[in-house]
Structure formats: C-alpha cells, structure tokens
Amino acid sequence: MATRNVDVAVVGTGPGGYVAAIRCAQLGLSVAAVEDDRPGGVCLNWGCIPTKALLRNAEVVNLFERAAEFGIRLAGFEANYAEAIQRSRRVADRMSKGVEFLFRKNKITLVPGRGVLKSRDTVEVAGTGGNETIQAKAVILATGSEPKSLPGVPIDEKTVISSNGAVRSERSPKSIVVIGAGAVGVEFADVYAAYGAQVTILEALPRLVPIEDEEVSKELARAFRRRSIEMKTGVKVASVTPGGPGVMVETDAGKVEAEQALMAVGRGAKVTGLGLEALSVRLDRGFVRVSPRMETSVPGVYAIGDMVGPPLLAHKAMAEGVVAAEAIAGRSPRPLDYGNVPACTYCRPQIASVGLTEAKAREAGREVSIGKFPFTANGKAVALGDTEGFVKVVADKASGEILGVHIVGPEATEIIHEFAVGRTLEATLEEIIHTIHAHPTLSEAALEATLGALGQAIHI
Amino acid sequence: MAITKVVMPKLSEAMETGKIIKWLKKEGDRVQGGDILAEIETDKADVEMEAFGAGVLRKILVSAGEKAPVGTLIGVIAEPAEDIAAVLASAPIPAAAGAGAAGGASARNDTRSAPPAAPVAAPSGPAAPVVATVGAGAGSGRVSFRAEEPAPALTAPTAAATGRVKASPLAKKIAAQTGVDLRLIRGSGPGGRIIRRDVEAATVTVAAAPVAAAPVAAAPVTAPVLPGVEYEDRPLSQIRAAIARRMPLSKAPVPHFYVTSEVAMDRAWELREELNALEGQPKISVNDFVVRACALALLKHPGVNASFQGESIRVWHRAHIGIAVALEDGLITPVLRDSHAKSLAQIAVEARDLAERARARKLRATELSGATFSISNLGMYDVTEFSAIINPPEGAILAVGSVRRVAVVDDAGLGVGRRMALTLSCDHRVMDGAMGARFLQDVKRLLEEPLRLLV
Numbered sequence: 001m002a003t004r005n006v007d008v009a010v011v012g013t014g015p016g017g018y019v020a021a022i023r024c025a026q027l028g029l030s031v032a033a034v035e036d037d038r039p040g041g042v043c044l045n046w047g048c049i050p051t052k053a054l055l056r057n058a059e060v061v062n063l064f065e066r067a068a069e070f071g072i073r074l075a076g077f078e079a080n081y082a083e084a085i086q087r088s089r090r091v092a093d094r095m096s097k098g099v100e101f102l103f104r105k106n107k108i109t110l111v112p113g114r115g116v117l118k119s120r121d122t123v124e125v126a127g128t129g130g131n132e133t134i135q136a137k138a139v140i141l142a143t144g145s146e147p148k149s150l151p152g153v154p155i156d157e158k159t160v161i162s163s164n165g166a167v168r169s170e171r172s173p174k175s176i177v178v179i180g181a182g183a184v185g186v187e188f189a190d191v192y193a194a195y196g197a198q199v200t201i202l203e204a205l206p207r208l209v210p211i212e213d214e215e216v217s218k219e220l221a222r223a224f225r226r227r228s229i230e231m232k233t234g235v236k237v238a239s240v241t242p243g244g245p246g247v248m249v250e251t252d253a254g255k256v257e258a259e260q261a262l263m264a265v266g267r268g269a270k271v272t273g274l275g276l277e278a279l280s281v282r283l284d285r286g287f288v289r290v291s292p293r294m295e296t297s298v299p300g301v302y303a304i305g306d307m308v309g310p311p312l313l314a315h316k317a318m319a320e321g322v323v324a325a326e327a328i329a330g331r332s333p334r335p336l337d338y339g340n341v342p343a344c345t346y347c348r349p350q351i352a353s354v355g356l357t358e359a360k361a362r363e364a365g366r367e368v369s370i371g372k373f374p375f376t377a378n379g380k381a382v383a384l385g386d387t388e389g390f391v392k393v394v395a396d397k398a399s400g401e402i403l404g405v406h407i408v409g410p411e412a413t414e415i416i417h418e419f420a421v422g423r424t425l426e427a428t429l430e431e432i433i434h435t436i437h438a439h440p441t442l443s444e445a446a447l448e449a450t451l452g453a454l455g456q457a458i459h460i
Numbered sequence: 461m462a463i464t465k466v467v468m469p470k471l472s473e474a475m476e477t478g479k480i481i482k483w484l485k486k487e488g489d490r491v492q493g494g495d496i497l498a499e500i501e502t503d504k505a506d507v508e509m510e511a512f513g514a515g516v517l518r519k520i521l522v523s524a525g526e527k528a529p530v531g532t533l534i535g536v537i538a539e540p541a542e543d544i545a546a547v548l549a550s551a552p553i554p555a556a557a558g559a560g561a562a563g564g565a566s567a568r569n570d571t572r573s574a575p576p577a578a579p580v581a582a583p584s585g586p587a588a589p590v591v592a593t594v595g596a597g598a599g600s601g602r603v604s605f606r607a608e609e610p611a612p613a614l615t616a617p618t619a620a621a622t623g624r625v626k627a628s629p630l631a632k633k634i635a636a637q638t639g640v641d642l643r644l645i646r647g648s649g650p651g652g653r654i655i656r657r658d659v660e661a662a663t664v665t666v667a668a669a670p671v672a673a674a675p676v677a678a679a680p681v682t683a684p685v686l687p688g689v690e691y692e693d694r695p696l697s698q699i700r701a702a703i704a705r706r707m708p709l710s711k712a713p714v715p716h717f718y719v720t721s722e723v724a725m726d727r728a729w730e731l732r733e734e735l736n737a738l739e740g741q742p743k744i745s746v747n748d749f750v751v752r753a754c755a756l757a758l759l760k761h762p763g764v765n766a767s768f769q770g771e772s773i774r775v776w777h778r779a780h781i782g783i784a785v786a787l788e789d790g791l792i793t794p795v796l797r798d799s800h801a802k803s804l805a806q807i808a809v810e811a812r813d814l815a816e817r818a819r820a821r822k823l824r825a826t827e828l829s830g831a832t833f834s835i836s837n838l839g840m841y842d843v844t845e846f847s848a849i850i851n852p853p854e855g856a857i858l859a860v861g862s863v864r865r866v867a868v869v870d871d872a873g874l875g876v877g878r879r880m881a882l883t884l885s886c887d888h889r890v891m892d893g894a895m896g897a898r899f900l901q902d903v904k905r906l907l908e909e910p911l912r913l914l915v
Contacts, residue, residue, distance in 0.1 A: 330546075334650075365712060399633050401656075426628030426655055 002132040004109070006030045008328060009123045009136035011115040011274070014041020015048075016305030016317030017142030018099050023325035024140075025106035032134050033108055034115035034125050039099040042144055043314045045092050050167045051187055053088035055346050058194030062348065069385060081172035081195050088167065117141070117275035120300045138300050138328045141288065142321065143274060145267040145306035150179070150237055153263065159246045160261050163188070173197050173259040177249045179237055181208040183345040185264035186220065190347040193229050200230040200256050202249065207233050209345060213357040213406040215372075215392060220408060223349055223388050232256075269307040284309070292335035293327035294320055302328065316341050340423050344413040349388040352416035355404030355423060358394050367397040371429075371452025373445045375409045377460050380440040386410040391449035393419075393429070400428035400454075411442050418446055429453055463547055464513025466497065466535035468528045471825040475502045476661035477648075479527045480534065484508075485517045491537060498524075498534075501698075506821035507828065513537045518544055529648045627654035635659045639695065660705075699790035710852050714768075715888040718847045719896045721904050725863045725878040728910040741805060746880070747783070747837045748808040750860055752913045753906040755779045755799035755807075758833055761899040765832050767853035768889040774853075782831030782851065783811055785818040792818050793851060795831040804913055835860060845881035855890035858903075859883040880907075 007029035010021045018040065021033045038045050061079045103110050111134065113127025123134040147162035149155050157165030163184050172195045178185045181203035193199045201208070201224075207217035208224070208231065221231060235251040242248070244257030269287045282289040282297035287309035294302045302324040305317030319336050326333035345351040361368050371393040375381035389409025395402055405419040422432055429450050437447040444459075451457045468478045481499040485491055496508045497517070511517075515537040522534040536544050625642045627635070631654045635642050638659070645662045647654035696704065728749050735744050758765040758779040767774045779800040782793040794814040799807060817823050836848040837860040848859040861881040868877035882903065886896040906912050 365708075398637065399630060401630050426630035428629045428633055430633075431629050 002130070003135060004032055004111075004132060005135045006032045006109070007137050008032075008140060008325075009034065009115070009134045009138075010140045010142060011117070011123060012041060012142035012144055012305075013039045013099065013110070014142060014144045014305060014317065015043045015314035016144070016321045017041065017140065018102070018321075019318040020140050020142060020304060020321030020325045021108050022102055022106050023322050024328065025108050027325060027329035027331070029325075029329060031106075031108045032111050032136070033103065034111045034113060034123060034134070036112070036114040038096045039103065039110060040092075040096040041142075042146075044095040044099065046164055046167050048314055049095050050088035050092045051163075051191075052346055053091040054084055054167070054191045055187060055348075057084040057087065058191045059348060061194045066385070079195060082170035084195070085168070085170045114273075116273070117279060117281075117301065120279065120298050138302065140294075140321070140324050140328075141274065141276075141296075141301065141303040141307065142305045142317070143270040143307050144317075145269050145312055147263060148266045148268045149263045150240070150265055153237075153240045155263055159242065159259070160240055160263060162263050166262055173246075175245060175258040175260075176200075177202060177247070177256050177258045177261045178264055179240075179249065179261060180264035180266065181205075181210070181231070181233070182264060182266065183209070183343075185262070186224075186345060186347045188262055188264065189224070189229055193224075193227055198228075198230075198258070200232065200258065202235055202237060202251060202256070203231070203233045204236055205233065209351060211343075212345075212351055212353055213392060213394075213404075214359060215390075216351055216353070216406050216408045219389055220347070220349065220351065267306065267312055269309070271307055292323075293333060294324035295327065311338075311341055311343060313341060313343065337424070340420060342416045342420050344416065346413060349409045350412040351406075351408050352412040353404065353406045354416055354420050355402065356394060357404055357406065358392070361394050361396075361403045366403060368403065369395050369397045369453045369455075371395070371449040371454070371457065373448035373452055373457060373460060375442070375445055377448070378440075378442060378445045380442050380444070381410055383440065384410060391415070391445045393446075393449045393453045395429050395453045400430055402427065402429065402432070405446075405449075407446075409442075409445070415443050415446055418443060462513060462538075463542055463544055464511075464515065464537040465533055465547060466509075466511070466537060468522070468530050468532045468534050469500070469509060469825060470530045471500070471502045471507055471828065475530055476657050477527050477529050477646075478502050480522055480524050481506060482524045483520055485511075487517055487520050489517050491515065491517055507823055507825045510824065511537060515539050515542075518542075519548060521548075527646055625654065626652060627659075628656065630656050631659045639693070697789040699787065699792070703790055707849055710849050714850050714852060716847075716850060716885050717888050717893060717896070718883055718885055719893060719900050720845060720847075720881060720883040721897075721900045723880045723882060723904045723907045724868075725880045725907065728907050729863065729878050731910045735804075742808045742812075744804060744808045745811075746839060746863055747835070747860065748804060748811060749907060749910065749913060750835060750837065750858070750882075750903075751781055751783065751796065751799055751807050751811060752802075752804050753903045754833065754835060754858060755781060755802070756906055756913070757899055757902040759800050760902060761895065763891050763895050764856050764884075764886070764899040766855045766890050767832070768855065768887055769853075773855075773890055776832040778832070780830050780832045782834035782854070783814065784834060784836040784848075785815045787819060792823075792828070793831065793834055794818050794823055794827050795829065797830070833857070839863060839880070845883055847883045848885050850885050850887055852887075855887045856896065856899075857885050859885065 008024045008031045010017045010031060010033045013033050013035040017033060021031045024031045043049060064074065064077050067074050100110065111125050111127065111132065112129065113125040115123045115125050117139060118124050121136055123136065123139060125132050125134065147164060153160060155162045166188055172192060175198040176192050178189045178199060178201045181201050185201060186208060189199045189201050207214065208220050209217050224231060232253060235253045238250045238252060240247060240249050240261050246259040247261045249256045249261055271283060271288060279298050281301060288296055288303040288307050290296055290303050290308045294304050296303050304320035304324050306312045323333040323336060340354060342352060342354040356364065358368065358370060372390055374390040376387045381387045389412065392406040393402065394404040402419060402423055405416065407415055432450040433447065433454065437444050448457050448459055471478065479501040481501050483498045484496050491497065491511045492514050493512055495511045497511045498509045500507055500509050516539065517535060518538050519536040522528045522532065528534055536547055538544050626647060627642050628649065632642065634656060640659050640662050642654055645654050645658050648658050649655035732744055732746065732749065735741060762775045762777060765776045765779055778798055780795050780797045781799040782795050784791055784793045796807065796811055796814065814827065831854055833854055834851050834857040836857060838846055839860055839862040843861050845861040846859050848857045850857050863878050863880045865876055866879050868875055882900060884896050884900050
C-alpha cells in the first residue's frame with residue numbers, strides 16, 4: 001500500500017474541507033484532501049448551489065407568469081423541469097470543477113476514496129484506484145452531514161425522497177408533501193409550486209421557518225398562501241406509507257396523499273465509519289466536540305463544519321476551516337462569533353437574519369426597540385415589482401446595540417451583510433443611520449428600519 | 461517533560477480581565493503544584509493564583525500592575541532544559557516590549573490572520589512536547605484544550621499621544637452611559653481596539669488619570685463634597701459593579717419564593733456559652749450553629765441542595781456552604797467546603813479564617829466558587845428578619861436574623877425567650893414550598909435541640 005506524507009490531511013472537501021485545505025496551503029503546509037464523492041461536497045454538488053439554480057428557474061417561471069404586469073404578451077410558454085434540473089447540474093459541475101482548479105492552483109493533492117482515521121496522524125483511504133495511507137502531522141475532519149428521516153420512515157428516493165433525490169430527479173411531481181418547514185423544506189416547496197405541483201407543507205412546530213423571527217414566518221406564510229401552497233403547522237406526522245397516487249402521510253390532523261413526500265426534517269452529522277470510536281474522539285449529542293480552535297479531544301485531530309454542530313451552514317463551515325488551518329499553522333486564529341452567523345433561505349420571498357429574534361432578545365432580558373420597514377414603501381422594490389416583505393431591526397434600547405436583524409423580501413440574502421459587518425464592528429444604530437445609502441436601492445429599507453428603531457423613519 | 465502555560469485564570473463567571481497585583485515567585489524560582497504564584501485582582505476580589513505544574517518559573521509575561529484578559533498567557537513554567545521559545549512566540553507582546561516589537565513580529569504579509577502573533581513551531585505534530593494550558597480555579601488542574609485568545613491587544617495603552625481612543629461605537633456608548641473612562645482601558649479587539657466586553661469588564665477608576673478632554677466619557681466622575689452641593693455621583697467599585705451586574709441575573713430569571721420560621725434559641729444560646737467557656741476551644745458564633753444545622757439538614761434534604769440546569773436538576777450530595785461576608789464596598793461569599801463533614805469547632809475555625817481573609821481580600825479562587833447553598837446573616841445589625849437573593853446556580857439561600865429576647869407564652873405562662881427568624885429563599889424551578897418548609901423545620905429542630913449538632 002502506498003504511503004503519502006503530508007503536513008495536513010483533510011477528510012471531506014465540502015465548503016469546510018476545501019477552504020481549510022486552501023488556507024493550509026496558503027500558510028505553507030502540504031495538504032492531501034480525501035473525497036469519496038465529487039470535490040465541493042454536498043453544498044456545491046447536491047445542496048446550496050444546485051438548489052439556487054433551481055430557485056432561479058422558479059423565479060423566472062414566476063416572472064413569465066407575471067409578464068402581462070410588465071406589458072409583455074406571451075402566446076404561452078413551457079417550463080421544462082427536466083431542463084431545469086439539467087441546468088442545475090451544469091451549474092454544480094462548473095463549481096465542482098472550480099474546486100479542482102483551486103486545488104491544482106494551491107498544489108493540494110486530491111485523493112479520491114473514503115478516508116478512515118487509523119490513528120491521530122494516519123488516514124487510510126479505500127480508493128477507487130487502490131488503497132493508500134496518508135501520514136499527516138495534523139488531520140482535519142470535514143465529512144459533513146446527511147438528511148435525516150422520521151423514525152420508521154425509510155427514504156427510498158422514489159416516493160419518499162430527501163434533498164439528495166430531489167436535486168437529481170428530472171421528473172417534477174404533480175403533488176408533493178413536504179415534511180419540515182425549515183430552509184430546505186420551504187425552498188423545495190417554492191420550486192415545486194413554481195413548476196405546477198400541488199404542494200402541502202407539514203411542520204411540527206407552530207410556524208414555518210421556526211427558528212426565524214415570528215413576523216418573518218407570518219410574512220412567508222402569507223406569500224405562500226397567495227401561491228396556493230398548502231401549509232399545516234403544529235401537526236405531527238404519524239406515518240408515511242404507500243397509498244393514493246404514491247404516498248399517504250398520516251398526521252394527528254388528518255391525512256395527506258401525494259405522488260411524493262420530501263423529507264426535510266433536518267440533517268445529522270456523518271460521524272460513523274470514520275474511525276472516531278477507536279480513537280475515542282469525543283462526541284456531544286451526535287456531533288464531534290471541538291475546542292474554539294476546532295481541535296477535537298484528540299490532539300492534532302481537528303473537525304469542522306456540519307459534523308461539529310449547528311448551525312449547519314456552509315459559510316460557518318468555511319469560517320471554521322480557516323480557524324482550523326490557522327491553528328494548525330501555529331497562528332492564533334480569532335474564534336468564530338457564533339452569535340453573528342447570518343442565516344439565509346432562498347425561497348421567494350427570500351429570508352435572511354443575523355443575531356437574536358425579537359422574542360429571544362426579550363427572553364434574554366433586553367429592553368428592545370424595534371424598527372420595521374416594508375418593501376412596499378421602497379422605491380426600488382416597487383420599480384422591480386417585488387414588494388413582499390420587510391426589514392426588521394431589533395436593537396437594545398439604551399445602547400443602540402444591533403441585537404438582531406430579520407429580512408424577508410427581495411434580495412434579503414444580500415442586504416443582510418450590512419448588519420453582519422456592523423455587528424462585527426460593534427456599530428450601533430447611529431453608525432448605520434449616518435451611513436449614506438444609495439438611492440434607489442433595496443438597502444434603503446435597511447436604513448429606514450434602522451431609523452425606525454430610533455423613531456425617525458422618513459419614508460413611512 | 462511538560463511545559464505548563466500559566467494563563468490568566470477565569471475566577472468567576474463574570475470575569476473577563478484580571479490584574480496582576482504582584483508575583484510571589486520570581487523568574488528562575490522553582491515551583492511546585494499548589495504554590496501561590498501571584499495575586500490577582502478581579503472584579504470580585506483579590507485572589508491568589510496557584511501553580512498547577514511543577515518546574516521553574518521560566519518567564520513572566522505580564523508584570524505586576526498589568527491587566528490581561530482571561531486566557532492570556534502570563535507566564536511559563538518548565539524545566540530549565542526545556543525549549544520554551546515556541547510557547548513564548550505565541551504570547552502577546554508584553555507591555556515592556558511595546559510598539560517596536562509589535563512592528564517586528566507582524567512582518568507577515570497576510571491580511572487574514574489575527575493580530576501579531578508569531579507562529580508556534582508549525583505545525584504541531586505528535587512529536588511536539590505536550591503543552592498543558594492551565595489556569596487556577598476550581599477543578600482546572602486538568603489539561604484542557606482551549607483557544608488561545610485572540611492575540612489580546614498590543615498592551616500599550618490605547619490612548620495614544622494624540623488622545624485618540626480606539627474603541628468601537630458600542631463600547632463608546634456604553635462607556636458614556638456608565639461613566640467608564642476609555643483611556644484607562646486596554647482593548648482586546650483587533651489591533652487593541654476597545655470593544656464592548658472590555659468596557660463591561662471595567663468600571664470607573666477614579667482619579668487615576670487627569671480628567672482631560674475625554675472624547676465621550678461625559679459624566680463627571682468625582683466631585684469633592686462641598687456644602688450646598690445637591691448630589692454627587694459616586695463611581696461603582698469593582699465589587700459593587702459586579703454585584704449590580706449579577707444580582708438582576710438572579711432576581712429576574714430565578715422565581716424566588718420565601719419560607720420563614722422562628723427558632724427558639726434558648727438552648728443553643730446556653731450551649732454556646734458553655735462551649736465558649738471551655739478553655740482551649742475555639743469561640744463559636746451563632747452563625748456557626750446555623751451553618752452546622754444547615755449542613756446536616758442539607759444532607760437529609762438533598763432536594764434543597766440542588767441547582768437548576770435547564771433540562772435537569774443537579775442534586776448535590778455534599779454541602780458546600782457559601783457564607784456571605786460584608787465588606788465595606790460590597791459583599792463576598794467564601795465557600796466552606798464539605799461543611800457536612802465538619803464539626804462545630806472546625807466550622808468555627810474555618811469560617812472565621814474565611815471571613816478574615818475575605819475582608820483582607822486574600823481568598824483563593826477555589827474559595828470563592830462552588831457553593832451549593834448559601835447563608836446570609838444580618839444578626840449583628842439587629843435585624844428581625846429579611847430575605848436574601850439566591851446566588852445562582854444555587855437553589856436556595858438562608859437569611860438569618862438577630863437572636864432577640866422576646867416575651868413568649870408556654871405551658872408555664874408568660875416568660876422571656878430568645879428567638880431567631882430564618883427565611884429561606886428558594887428557586888421554585890428546583891423545589892416547592894413543602895420541600896423548603898421541611899428543610900427549614902429540620903434546621904429549626906437541630907437548633908432547638910442543639911446537642912444534635914455535637915454528635
């Protein structure tokens with residue numbers, strides 16, 4: 001068996017792993033990256049990126065439907081779902097190739113195959129092109145997560161599908177039950193509804209996107225209702241069995257039949273079969289336990305991304321990858337501020353947030369002032385014909401500290417960063433309002449909501 | 461052999477920065493685990509920091525009078541032959557080295573890394589010596605993996621000659637509202653910028669600097685007391701500020717309820733006089749009786765000796781009793797560990813020692829944390845009864861009033877008796893009224909039949 005000696009072995013090349021690998025290389029360390037699928041991991045290949053391509057399709061379909069509003073008469077159009085999937089595959093391929101290019105550029109060796117930790121400095125790779133052993137001075141584990149299901153409900157990727165099956169299947173169902181109304185659930189609900197499916201969303205908690213601010217959930221529900229997406233919240237799924245046109249979902253509030261059911265009830269860390277048990281790498285509630293410098297309980301073995309716990313977000317994994325790489329290189333990386341990780345959902349209207357919801361801020365005993373500004377009063381949004389939603393700023397009444405910001409509406413996921421930067425710099429409401437915002441932009445809604453928190457909104 | 465990193469210990473929940481009052485060991489001194497290395501001033505008290513590793517104190521990185529954020533490397537213990545260069549390289553630049561060294565160390569062309577910190581012999585392979593990062597504090601003798609704090613501030617004072625203070629807008633605002641003088645604070649943010657946590661950790665330090673044109677600290681900090689002056693704003697002492705921060709965190713989220721009982725102290729009083737008449741025995745106070753009674757009762761009622769943990773209740777099987785001691789500018793609660801296993805005489809000796817050292821601010825970190833129950837006694841102030849605020853995560857606190865001579869009616873008619881009121885404040889998330897009442901009943905019985913305290 002061939003043996004390869006490197007400074008750092010990275011297991012998994014999703015957004016956490018590939019960023020860690022590149023940062024290690026930048027810091028002068030030799031790196032081997034092990035991947036048993038395609039470079040880029042779930043994010044680039046089966047998650048964030050292809051779904052964004054599909055959601056863009058959904059948006060275009062919606063614009064075509066609204067063409068008359070813009071004075072454009074169409075003699076009819078056909079939205080081909082198979083071609084939407086094919087387009088999303090091309091996008092994913094391009095991004096995955098991009099990672100391969102970055103690896104070559106940074107002289108990172110890509111080792112195809114499944115990596116197993118044999119000791120704290122040895123990774124064994126069962127590869128398609130034979131086995132090999134990597135001897136490394138440090139190891140970064142970045143194996144990510146996979147979709148979970150409900151107990152007793154196997155995912156066959158035919159009638160009961162996960163996001164993995166959904167991004168691959170070229171056939172759009174006529175009807176689908178989406179189980180779980182987190183980011184994954186509402187994004188697919190949006191895509192399927194745009195392509196004409198009868199969509200029913202089931203959520204055990206009392207509202208859609210339950211971790212977001214309550215007003216955001218309400219706004220999204222209103223928008224979905226307008227698009228005839230059915231929503232049942234606060235319902236428990238009892239069973240998912242074959243029946244009707246494909247699948248029958250029984251809940252404590254009646255049953256729903258559909259061609260398919262999409263399981264979007266969360267993701268679990270991939271921590272088995274990696275050799276963690278033998279090395280006694282400490283876990284905590286199913287996730288690998290790490291120090292603020294991303295080191296596991298075994299010195300020299302680091303872990304990052306979804307496998308170390310929530311939030312399960314690609315950008316959090318990337319930031320952790322940088323921390324791990326710098327720690328290994330002997331730097332003193334600044335630990336992540338987990339209270340300042342933006343969360344984005346790309347359904348229409350988009351949702352983005354950072355920091356505390358209003359309810360959480362009050363729970364924490366803060367006296368808050370709230371500023372809210374609807375996109376209906378924003379010139380750019382009106383010109384775009386995209387006026388759903390609002391920007392909501394939650395601030396500390398006394399100090400003007402920006403405790404949290406919640407945006408639902410057009411390009412919410414782009415607007416949020418103004419506040420993320422602000423929070424990193426410990427800006428208060430004052431600094432935002434003294435920053436001149438270009439007119440006309442959607443970001444003016446951010447300014448106005450901030451003014452609103454001080455009781456000074458101009459345009460409402 | 462191991463190198464022991466000595467870091468600024470976290471001595472209390474709220475502590476973010478500590479100041480070295482003095483080093484009790486010099487560079488080159490040999491130290492054993494348990495030796496007192498230095499005295500540290502925190503927001504709560506002055507405490508002694510113990511060494512957890514043996515060897516020679518090779519290097520002192522933060523000198524007396526300097527402040528450092530929790531987790532900062534402040535010294536290194538190692539054998540003389542050990543190479544400590546790598547460990548030192550990872551440390552923040554000490555104040556003495558100042559700006560010159562900072563410039564030299566940050567010669568890396570890298571926009572993404574944290575402030576100047578030279579690489580630790582990269583990368584840390586398995587062959588590298590085991591570096592244990594330890595700080596003082598309860599149970600921190602183990603090796604722990606912890607982040608090296610972001611290279612905390614070039615320790616040069618933030619206010620440059622120009623008078624410009626590098627501080628975040630939020631830090632400035634909080635400073636203005638609380639009267640903290642930013643020029644007296646060292647920033648722990650990028651490039652030594654003062655950020656929110658630095659201001660929150662600091663309190664007003666009066667008269668330490670001339671009150672010149674501070675950019676934001678608007679509030680006048682001191683004013684001499686003049687006749688005719690309507691009022692004055694007194695700065696918070698470190699300890700008062702800590703209490704002001706912590707108590708709302710107890711009173712608001714912890715649902716308190718109170719149970720009061722009156723105890724006949726006649727027999728305990730007599731017994732105490734008899735005991736105190738014995739030669740060669742330590743003087744025993746009423747409070748020592750109460751501590752002993754509580755310790756025994758807590759063992760019998762572990763439900764009261766318990767902490768709310770969110771999804772569970774931690775029930776303690778040992779009684780570590782916090783005894784509140786009033787100081788001039790605040791209050792501190794040293795902990796009498798394993799009270800249940802101590803005789804009345806032992807309790808008397810140890811409680812007095814703790815109280816004396818608390819007043820002299822000579823307590824160790826381990827003596828300030830880990831209480832499972834507390835007692836607050838205002839008996840010496842002629843207080844009939846009062847109720848105390850629970851000190852989380854403890855589940856209850858007992859407030860002890862004065863022993864008063866009152867008229868009592870018993871089978872023999874009207875007489876004079878000694879009575880003392882006890883009020884138990886309970887965390888309703890941990891226990892109910894009946895549980896608190898049963899505990900209090902037992903404490904009462906033990907005090908009313910005080911020979912039980914001797915067996």
